[in-house]
Amino acid sequence: xxxxxxxxxxxxxxxxxxxxxxxxxxxxxxxxxxxxxxxxxxxxxxxxxxxxxxxxxxxxxxxxxxxxxxxxxxxxxxxxxxxxxxxxxxxxxxxxxxxxxxxxxxxxxxxxx
Amino acid sequence: xxxxxxxxxxxxxxxxxxxxxxxxxxxxxxxxxxxxxxxxxxxxxxxxxxxxxxxxxxxxxxxxxxxxxxxxxxxxxxxxxxxxxxxxxxxxxxxxxxxxxxxxxxxxxxxxxxxxxxxxxxxxxxxxxxxxxxxxxxxxxxxxxx
Numbered sequence: 001x002x003x004x005x006x007x008x009x010x011x012x013x014x015x016x017x018x019x020x021x022x023x024x025x026x027x028x029x030x031x032x033x034x035x036x037x038x039x040x041x042x043x044x045x046x047x048x049x050x051x052x053x054x055x056x057x058x059x060x061x062x063x064x065x066x067x068x069x070x071x072x073x074x075x076x077x078x079x080x081x082x083x084x085x086x087x088x089x090x091x092x093x094x095x096x097x098x099x100x101x102x103x104x105x106x107x108x109x110x111x112x113x
Numbered sequence: 114x115x116x117x118x119x120x121x122x123x124x125x126x127x128x129x130x131x132x133x134x135x136x137x138x139x140x141x142x143x144x145x146x147x148x149x150x151x152x153x154x155x156x157x158x159x160x161x162x163x164x165x166x167x168x169x170x171x172x173x174x175x176x177x178x179x180x181x182x183x184x185x186x187x188x189x190x191x192x193x194x195x196x197x198x199x200x201x202x203x204x205x206x207x208x209x210x211x212x213x214x215x216x217x218x219x220x221x222x223x224x225x226x227x228x229x230x231x232x233x234x235x236x237x238x239x240x241x242x243x244x245x246x247x248x249x250x251x252x253x254x255x256x257x258x259x
Contacts, residue, residue: 022135024131024134024135024163024167025131025134025163025167025170026131026132026134026135055138055159055160055163057160057163057164057167057227057230058164058167058226058227058230059167059227061226062226086153086156090160090230093229093230093233093234094226094229094230
């Protein structure tokens with residue numbers, strides 16, 4: 001299992017990165033690059049859709065935290081979509097539900113951006 | 114620490130490269146699935162092993178990917194002990210932080226996160242240096258619920 005990264009622009013300055021597969025020490029650099037590229041190209045409001053993610057480790061979490069920080073530094077934001085209880089549990093036990101806005105659907109996350 | 118000989122042992126060596134962490138996760142999934150762990154417990158063990166291997170890669174000096182990480186699984190009726198063994202001479206040891214140190218505010222948080230995850234997901238965690246064997250090991254234990 002590897003990681004699939006699909007990015008689409010929703011409107012000017014807003015994009016969705018849909019991930020599926022495993023977000024770990026091997027694949028997370030690709031997620032980081034995708035986020036950095038969007039931010040550098042003026043897309044500062046990002047939804048990362050984790051609906052298809054089956055495995056997420058601390059490296060993946062670190063990339064998301066870095067993305068959130070960089071987006072907010074540019075007056076943007078990074079919101080997450082996740083309905084997988086296993087993945088949600090990782091956010092809960094690490095206390096990261098306090099810093100991320102996690103939504104059940106992409107439409108809901110986009111509405112809150 | 115296990116005081117008696119394990120019922121069975123499984124050992125796997127992987128190169129200290131990110132693409133092989135998934136191999137270690139697959140192996141431990143196979144081992145834990147054959148014990149009386151719940152689905153969630155097996156997933157906890159898989160994540161903890163992934164984190165332990167990732168920490169090893171991080172600590173093996175200066176991005177040198179030529180080292181070997183050895184995963185030793187000691188299978189008992191009531192517990193699974195996993196030792197992640199690294200060459201001591203190449204290690205840059207850091208303590209595995211307690212869960213209370215999970216603070217997020219800046220910097221690179223992955224290192225603390227991985228330590229916190231390992232501590233939370235496993236029942237016992239400790240580290241040990243064995244200079245005689247030239248090994249640094251992270252030992253994790255998960256008990257089968259009664």
